[in-house]
Each structure stands twice: as C-alpha cells, then as structure tokens.
Amino acid sequence: MLEVINVSKVYDDGTRALNNVSFTVEDGEFLVLIGLSGSGKSTMLRCINRLIDPTEGRILYNGQDITNADPRELRQIRRQIGMVFQHFNLVKRSSVLRNVLSGRLGYTNTLSSVLGLWSAEDKQKAMENLRLVGIENKANNRADELSGGQQQRVGIARAMMQEPTLMLADEPVASLDPALADSVMRYFEKLNQERGTSVICSLHVLGLARRYATRIIALKAGEVVYNGDPDLIDDVRFREIYGDEAVEHSLR
Amino acid sequence: MSNPAALAALFSLILPGAGQIRSGHRSRGLIILVITLIIVGLVLWLNLSPASWLGLAVAWAANVWDAWLIAGGQRPKTALLALALALPIYVIGWQVTNIDLVRFFTSANRAAPVVRGLLRPDFFAREIDYGIAGNDFYLPCPAPADAESSAAPNGATVTISQNCGLPGETVQLTGQGFDPNQTLQLWWTNPVGAESRVRIFGEFEPFQVDENGGFQTEITVPNQRYEADNPRAHSLELRYIASQSSYQVTENARLVASRIGETIAQALMATFVGALLAMPFSLFGARNLMAGNPALKVLYYISRTVMNVLRSVEPLIMAIVFVVWVGLGPFAGVLALTMHTIAALGKLYSESIESIDVGPIEAIRATGANQFQIIAYGVLPQVIPPWIAFTVFRWDINVRMSTIIGFVGGGGIGFLLAQWIRLSEYRAAGAAIWAIAVVVIILDLISARVRERLI
Numbered sequence: 001m002l003e004v005i006n007v008s009k010v011y012d013d014g015t016r017a018l019n020n021v022s023f024t025v026e027d028g029e030f031l032v033l034i035g036l037s038g039s040g041k042s043t044m045l046r047c048i049n050r051l052i053d054p055t056e057g058r059i060l061y062n063g064q065d066i067t068n069a070d071p072r073e074l075r076q077i078r079r080q081i082g083m084v085f086q087h088f089n090l091v092k093r094s095s096v097l098r099n100v101l102s103g104r105l106g107y108t109n110t111l112s113s114v115l116g117l118w119s120a121e122d123k124q125k126a127m128e129n130l131r132l133v134g135i136e137n138k139a140n141n142r143a144d145e146l147s148g149g150q151q152q153r154v155g156i157a158r159a160m161m162q163e164p165t166l167m168l169a170d171e172p173v174a175s176l177d178p179a180l181a182d183s184v185m186r187y188f189e190k191l192n193q194e195r196g197t198s199v200i201c202s203l204h205v206l207g208l209a210r211r212y213a214t215r216i217i218a219l220k221a222g223e224v225v226y227n228g229d230p231d232l233i234d235d236v237r238f239r240e241i242y243g244d245e246a247v248e249h250s251l252r
Numbered sequence: 253m254s255n256p257a258a259l260a261a262l263f264s265l266i267l268p269g270a271g272q273i274r275s276g277h278r279s280r281g282l283i284i285l286v287i288t289l290i291i292v293g294l295v296l297w298l299n300l301s302p303a304s305w306l307g308l309a310v311a312w313a314a315n316v317w318d319a320w321l322i323a324g325g326q327r328p329k330t331a332l333l334a335l336a337l338a339l340p341i342y343v344i345g346w347q348v349t350n351i352d353l354v355r356f357f358t359s360a361n362r363a364a365p366v367v368r369g370l371l372r373p374d375f376f377a378r379e380i381d382y383g384i385a386g387n388d389f390y391l392p393c394p395a396p397a398d399a400e401s402s403a404a405p406n407g408a409t410v411t412i413s414q415n416c417g418l419p420g421e422t423v424q425l426t427g428q429g430f431d432p433n434q435t436l437q438l439w440w441t442n443p444v445g446a447e448s449r450v451r452i453f454g455e456f457e458p459f460q461v462d463e464n465g466g467f468q469t470e471i472t473v474p475n476q477r478y479e480a481d482n483p484r485a486h487s488l489e490l491r492y493i494a495s496q497s498s499y500q501v502t503e504n505a506r507l508v509a510s511r512i513g514e515t516i517a518q519a520l521m522a523t524f525v526g527a528l529l530a531m532p533f534s535l536f537g538a539r540n541l542m543a544g545n546p547a548l549k550v551l552y553y554i555s556r557t558v559m560n561v562l563r564s565v566e567p568l569i570m571a572i573v574f575v576v577w578v579g580l581g582p583f584a585g586v587l588a589l590t591m592h593t594i595a596a597l598g599k600l601y602s603e604s605i606e607s608i609d610v611g612p613i614e615a616i617r618a619t620g621a622n623q624f625q626i627i628a629y630g631v632l633p634q635v636i637p638p639w640i641a642f643t644v645f646r647w648d649i650n651v652r653m654s655t656i657i658g659f660v661g662g663g664g665i666g667f668l669l670a671q672w673i674r675l676s677e678y679r680a681a682g683a684a685i686w687a688i689a690v691v692v693i694i695l696d697l698i699s700a701r702v703r704e705r706l707i
Contacts, residue, residue, distance in 0.1 A: 049618050071622075079620030089611035094633045102629045106620025114628040155615070162619055 001026055002048065002166060002198070007057030009043050009222075017043040018054070019222040025200060027165075030192045032213035032230070033202040036242060040222040041202035045168045048200070049081045050074060061166070079106030082159030086171035088151040092144035096135070096154050099143050100126040103161030122161075129157040133187060149180040156187050167191060169201040173208070181205070185212055206233070260323030264316045271319025280322075284315050284337070291340045300347050307340030369678025373686045375508075376499040382437075383494035385409060385427070388485045390416035391478040406431065408465070410490055416483060419475045427490060428466040434492050435460060436467070440474050441487040450474055450488075504680040507668060508687045514582055515664035516691065518657075519650035521586050526593025527643045533559060533594060534601030541605060555598075562595035567653050571662040582663025589650050589657065597646055604638040605631075637706040648692075648699040655688045 002025040009018040017040045025031050033041045046052040059066045066077055090099045104122050130136040133153035173181035191197045203209045210230045218226035218241040264271030268288040273281035295304045314336030321328045385408045393416035413424035438450040461467050536555035542548040571588035578584050613630040658666020672681040
C-alpha cells in the first residue's frame with residue numbers, strides 16, 4: 001500500500017508544482033493520474049521514488065517512510081518500484097539487452113555490474129522479459145535502431161527486471177503514434193492483472209484513462225480535484241479538470 | 253543651382269556622404285564618409301600605386317551618383333554602391349599582398365626542380381660502377397714530364413690538347429675506343445680529392461659518344477685554386493657506366509621511414525598523454541557537472557580559461573618555446589602537441605558531457621542503482637564513443653601537426669624535410685613529402701572509419 005500524505009513540492013524557481021496532495025493506493029490498483037500538462041503529474045510520480053524530493057509531506061510504501069529513507073534504504077525501495085518514461089529514457093548507444101539488464105542493477109553488486117559480468121540467471125530473465133514484450137530478436141541491436149513503440153517496450157522490459165510490486169508510468173504513450181497506445185497500455189494491464197502489480201500511470205487522454213483505470217485522480221495546479229471512479233467523470237467534472245475551453249475527443 | 257539632386261551630388265563630390273546626410277540619410281552618409289576616409293588614409297599611408305587612386309575615384313563617383321539618386325527621389329542602388337566602395341579595398345588588398353600574376357606564370361620554370369624532385373622521389377636507386385678514363389692536368393703550367401694518362405678498363409683513351417693551364421682556358425678533348433653511343437660524364441678531381449662535375453657549354457648534361465666510339469669536345473678549365481710557382485696534378489676523368497645493380501632502397505628512403513615512424517610515435521604519445529590529462533580538465537569544464545556549488549563553479553571557470561588559453565596558442569609556437577626549454581628533437585614536439593591536445597580534447601570531452609541525455613540517468617537511478625552503477629550504465633556509454641572518436645581524430649590531426657613541428661626543430665619528418673629543402677635536395681624532399689601524404693591519407697581513412705562507427 002502506498003500512502004501519500006500532505007505532499008507539497010516547490011521548485012527552486014518558486015513554482016508550486018504540488019500543493020498538499022494526499023491519496024492512498026491499495027495493492028493491485030490501476031490508478032491513472034490525469035490533468036493538463038503542468039498540473040503536477042510528473043512531479044507526483046517522481047516524488048514517489050524520490051527522483052524529486054518533496055518539499056513537505058510524507059510518502060509511505062508498505063509502511064516504510066520513503067521521504068526519510070537514507071540512500072541505502074532508498075535504493076532498496078526504488079528497486080521494488082519500476083518506472084517507465086514518456087521519452088523511454090534508454091541509453092541510445094547501448095544494446096537493447098544491456099538496457100534491459102540495467103533494470104537489475106539494484107539487485108547486483110557494484111563491481112560485477114560495473115564490469116558487465118551478469119549472471120546467466122539475469123541474462124535469461126532479460127531475454128524472458130524481452131520475449132514478453134515481443135522483441136527478443138532485437139536483443140543485440142542498438143537501442144536507437146528501434147522504433148518508438150519498440151523502445152517503449154524495452155523500457156517496460158527494463159522496469160520488469162526489477163520484479164516491481166509497484167509500477168510508475170509517466171505518460172508512457174504520449175510520444176507514440178496513437179495507434180500504438182493501446183498495445184503499450186495492454187502490457188501494463190497484463191502486469192496489473194496477471195502479477196497483481198499496482199500501477200500508477202499518468203495519461204492525458206481521458207479515453208485511455210477510462211479504459212484502463214480502476215480509479216482516476218485528477219490534478220489541477222498541483223491539487224487533487226477528483227479522486228474516484230473513472231465512469232463518474234461527466235461533462236461538469238471534465239470542465240473542472242481541464243478548464244472551460246476543453247472538449248473531450250474520443251480516442252477513435 | 254535650384255535642382256536638389258544636382259546640389260546633393262555636388263555636396264557629395266566635395267565631401268563623400270554629405271549629400272546623403274543633407275537628404276536625411278544620416279547613417280548612410282556617415283558610413284560612406286567613414287569608408288572613404290579609411291580608403292584615403294590607407295592609400296596615403298601605404299603610398300600605393302595609381303591603381304588604388306583609380307579605385308578610389310570609382311568609389312567617389314558612386315557616392316556622388318548615390319547622392320544624386322537619393323536627392324532626386326529615386327530608388328538608390330545600394331548593392332552597386334557597396335560594390336563600388338569595396339573596389340578600392342580590393343585594389344589595396346591586391347597591392348599589399350604583392351599579388352603578381354605575371355610572375356606567377358613567367359617564373360613557373362623555377363619550380364621545375366622542385367616538381368621534378370616530387371615526381372622522382374628518392375626512394376629507390378641503382379648502385380652504379382663507373383669505368384674511368386683519365387688524364388692528369390696541371391695547374392698552373394708547366395707539367396712535369398711524367399704526367400699520366402690512364403686507359404679505361406674497356407681500352408678507351410682520352411687525349412687532351414694540353415696537360416697544363418689556368419682556370420678559364422679552353423682545352424680540346426678527344427676520345428676513342430669507347431662503346432658506340434655511350435653516355436659519358438666529365439669529372440674534375442683536385443689534388444685533395446674533391447670531385448666535381450664539369451659543365452660543357454654551361455650544362456651538366458652527360459654527353460654522347462658517336463657511333464664509332466669516339467668524341468671530340470672542348471671544355472673550360474674550371475675555377476680551381478692554385479699556387480703560381482707550384483704546379484699540382486688535377487685529374488680530368490671521363491666516366492661511363494660499367495655495370496649497375498637492380499633498384500635498391502636508398503639511404504634517404506630509410507631515413508624517411510624512420511622519421512615518419514618518429515612522427516607517428518610523437519603524435520601517438522601526445523594524443524595518449526593529452527587525452528589522459530584532458531579527462532580531468534573536461535570533468536571540471538563541464539557546466540552540468542559543476543553546477544550548484546560555488547567552489548565547483550570557480551573550478552569550472554579556471555579549467556575553461558586554461559583550456560581556452562592553451563588552445564589559442566598554435567602548437568608551432570609552443571614548439572619554439574619547448575625547443576628552447578628541452579632542446580631540439582622529438583621530445584619538444586611531443587610536449588607542444590600534448591599541450592594543444594589537452595586543450596582541444598578537454599573542450600570536446602566536456603562538450604560531450606554537457607550534451608549528455610539525462611533521461612537514461614534518471615531511469616537508471618529509478619531502478620535503485622548506486623552512483624557507480626549510474627556512471628557505468630548511464631554516463632559512460634553516452635560519452636565514451638564520442639571520446640574515442642574525438643581522440644582518434646586528434647591523433648590524425650597530431651600526425652599532420654607533427655610533420656610541421658619539425659620545421660622549428662621539434663623532431664620528426666619535418667626536421668628532415670626542412671633540411672632537405674634548404675639544401676635544395678628536392679628528390680629527397682620529394683620522398684619525405686610523399687611519405688607524409690601517404691601516412692596522412694591512411695590515418696584520415698582510418699579515423700573517418702572509426703568515427704563513422706562510433707557516432
């Protein structure tokens with residue numbers, strides 16, 4: 001269970017990205033964060049694994065305080081939390097396999113991983129995860145030789161190497177062709193349903209959010225303006241979240 | 253004068269730009285005035301030939317015409333005006349740089365020995381055994397009774413019209429018994445044993461025996477030192493090729509090979525040491541690594557300044573300093589190249605650190621990796637390939653530079669080349685130049701390949 005308690009984030013330039021945000025995520029939930037760009041979705045996700053340090057508030061994961069964890073504890077928490085990014089964040093010049101293996105770094109000792117000495121078990125696990133996302137034949141290609149959709153699948157395979165109990169996804173389909181969005185989202189759905197991994201995913205297309213979310217949290221100017229059932233977001237709520245000028249487009 | 257156009261033209265005729273200023277185009281007029289003043293100043297100061305006065309006249313006329321057009325309300329031809337103003341500047345530039353196209357073409361023949369040397373580089377030569385037919389010649393007269401004449405191995409003999417004389421006298425040479433149509437060289441050996449070739453009609457060219465094996469020619473006794481009351485025996489010899497070996501690598505070619513090796517090694521050492529030292533500099537000089545802490549900022553500026561200063565000093569100039577410091581030879585060259593390499597590579601390295609993609613680092617941090625693992629998996633894979641590419645490219649540049657650095661005493665092939673050029677040994681110089689070209693081309697290809705694969 002993830003508990004976010006009164007979290008605020010003020011950046012050095014004075015921008016208040018999050019303002020007193022609280023919510024909880026039960027195990028096995030598929031939570032989608034929606035909101036306009038700049039509403040604080042990315043900051044919220046990054047506060048959870050402390051890629052960004054929150055200014056105020058506490059975040060607990062399974063009762064353990066993430067916000068006050070020392071570096072060693074933090075690394076141990078991080079390795080249970082996978083993360084997938086909008087721009088994939090692969091090392092473009094490294095091979096697909098090496099990118100996927102890097103997901104295992106939190107579990108390997110420093111010397112052998114720095115020297116690139118991976119156990120046969122880890123390599124096998126990497127190939128397995130690549131097979132799950134359907135690109136095992138690209139293992140030895142350079143990451144930047146792959147298409148956008150394929151790169152995002154490498155990103156998912158890398159996060160799956162952590163055997164996470166919580167998966168964070170920051171706009172995972174925003175830089176993909178809309179036609180590919182569903183195929184990528186389905187991997188998260190599968191992970192959620194077959195392995196019981198909790199998923200927190202930010203999306204800006206409401207249609208996708210409705211289809212995959214078990215619950216939706218909407219952020220506006222750093223504050224939670226909606227927290228509940230995806231199907232209960234009507235026109236009035238939609239305008240509250242996105243502003244009066246917004247019009248919802250169906251995905252297809 | 254009520255016509256405003258004519259009045260403005262008159263103003264500009266007296267003072268360039270005045271007409272334009274009067275018509276309200278102040279900056280245009282001022283620019284014309286300043287440019288014209290600069291041209292007049294240059295022409296007077298450099299004391300140039302009438303051609304530049306002509307260029308100035310054209311510019312002046314264009315300015316008057318411009319004033320006329322503007323005051324008359326017509327569209328000014330700014331491009332033409334600019335061309336006219338530029339014309340005297342080109343004329344001055346032409347004269348200052350001593351451009352002389354006539355000399356370029358009429359003196360082309362002076363380049364012939366150099367070009368010939370380049371076309372016949374001294375890589376291979378035959379070893380030649382000469383047959384010699386000779387006569388003693390006494391400077392000055394009289395010759396003793398036992399003056400010698402020797403017959404060549406093939407029985408050829410040479411007779412000489414007089415066996416003593418003074419420099420500048422003309423002597424008849426008659427030969428017989430040579431092989432028909434053989435080529436001969438005429439050599440003069442003085443009493444100390446110094447040999448020199450004798451010119452026939454001012455030419456060095458060997459001369460031919462006729463089809464009967466004989467020849468007749470006249471030569472001028474060369475200008476040799478003598479003592480008036482002490483006649484001494486000089487030797488006048490005719491040499492022909494008795495036998496020659498197959499082509500063999502010459503001494504100069506061996507020298508070129510060893511010095512080219514030295515050059516490549518110089519570049520290698522300079523690149524290696526320079527690259528090693530450039531790494532810390534590049535870390536300190538990378539803005540994204542040094543941000544935040546003010547102490548790091550200071551380090552950043554120091555490192556940047558050192559690199560910029562080092563880079564602005566040409567390695568050739570550094571080599572002059574190091575030649576004085578550690579003496580002539582390859583070590584001075586290595587030091588100069590190393591200094592330059594640190595600066596050049598340091599900048600390139602730090603730029604590639606600065607242009608690093610932070611996304612992968614974020615992603616790897618999110619997996620729970622520690623700092624070492626983040627560097628090994630997120631940073632190094634992004635910077636190592638460009639670093640290698642830059643380093644190989646630098647080696648390539650360093651080889652080119654170390655060929656030149658020898659000219660100021662920094663060792664390597666340039667040292668040899670400079671000597672040979674000064675001694676007018678153009679065939680040997682040709683060999684050196686060919687060797688440099690070949691090595692540079694090969695390295696260029698290799699480094700292009702490596703860069704292609706890495707970037």
